Amino acid sequence: MFLAIGCVCGTLLLGSLFAASLLPNFAWTLGLVGGAAAAFFLIAWLSPPGWVENWQLGSWGEQATAKALGDLEHEGWTVLHDLPAGRGNVDHIVIGPGGVFLLDSKRLSGSVLVRDGVVTVRRPDDPNLTYQHTGAVHLLHLARQTHDRILAATRINTWVAPVMVLWADFPQGEAEDRCAYVHGDRIAEWLRSKPQTIAPQRVPQVADAVRAAWVRDAL
Numbered sequence: 365m366f367l368a369i370g371c372v373c374g375t376l377l378l379g380s381l382f383a384a385s386l387l388p389n390f391a392w393t394l395g396l397v398g399g400a401a402a403a404f405f406l407i408a409w410l411s412p413p414g415w416v417e418n419w420q421l422g423s424w425g426e427q428a429t430a431k432a433l434g435d436l437e438h439e440g441w442t443v444l445h446d447l448p449a450g451r452g453n454v455d456h457i458v459i460g461p462g463g464v465f466l467l468d469s470k471r472l473s474g475s476v477l478v479r480d481g482v483v484t485v486r487r488p489d490d491p492n493l494t495y496q497h498t499g500a501v502h503l504l505h506l507a508r509q510t511h512d513r514i515l516a517a518t519r520i521n522t523w524v525a526p527v528m529v530l531w532a533d534f535p536q537g538e539a540e541d542r543c544a545y546v547h548g549d550r551i552a553e554w555l556r557s558k559p560q561t562i563a564p565q566r567v568p569q570v571a572d573a574v575r576a577a578w579v580r581d582a583l
Contacts, residue, residue, distance in 0.1 A: 503543055
């Protein structure tokens with residue numbers, strides 16, 4: 365993201381300098397353009413706007429979860445990353461003996477408490493300030509949507525378990541309601557601990573069904 369912003373700002377800065385050398389009468393105006401581009405990049409770098417900061421946090425969480433799932437792939441689990449879903453994406457789908465799991469990664473600043481399916485985040489700068497994170501609603505929708513896609517594509521009716529992977533101060537470590545909430549450091553072990561619902565020899569078949577669901581929608 366910052367690479368793209370840097371390229372745009374750099375192009376404007378260099379372009380304004382080049383144009384000023386050709387059009388000296390407009391050098392002052394072009395200098396303002398170049399200066400504004402440099403200032404915008406500096407501000408974005410030091411204090412990114414909310415949408416950039418949210419994107420950075422989401423990207424970091426997604427990458428951290430992918431790394432945490434690496435050992436499972438070596439153990440025969442199938443892990444699919446960054447699958448398109450409407451205007452957004454599914455971070456990860458994990459298929460193994462314990463079932464099919466849809467994972468959404470969240471990196472949150474603050475202390476997290478999950479109670480009765482409600483995620484409350486206490487801000488680190490002021491413990492008296494809290495807010496409720498509503499990502500579980502979207503996660504449940506994605507899990508249902510994924511189940512329906514698999515069923516439509518392959519006629520395999522398999523439950524898709526929604527899991528929010530929390531990269532945050534989460535003293536509980538794990539909590540379960542309509543979806544599961546698991547600290548990122550525990551996600552691999554938590555998945556291994558789930559009781560077997562898919563015979564090991566059927567895991568590749570179910571994984572192919574999940575892939576087929578996305579290929580079918582892409583056609």
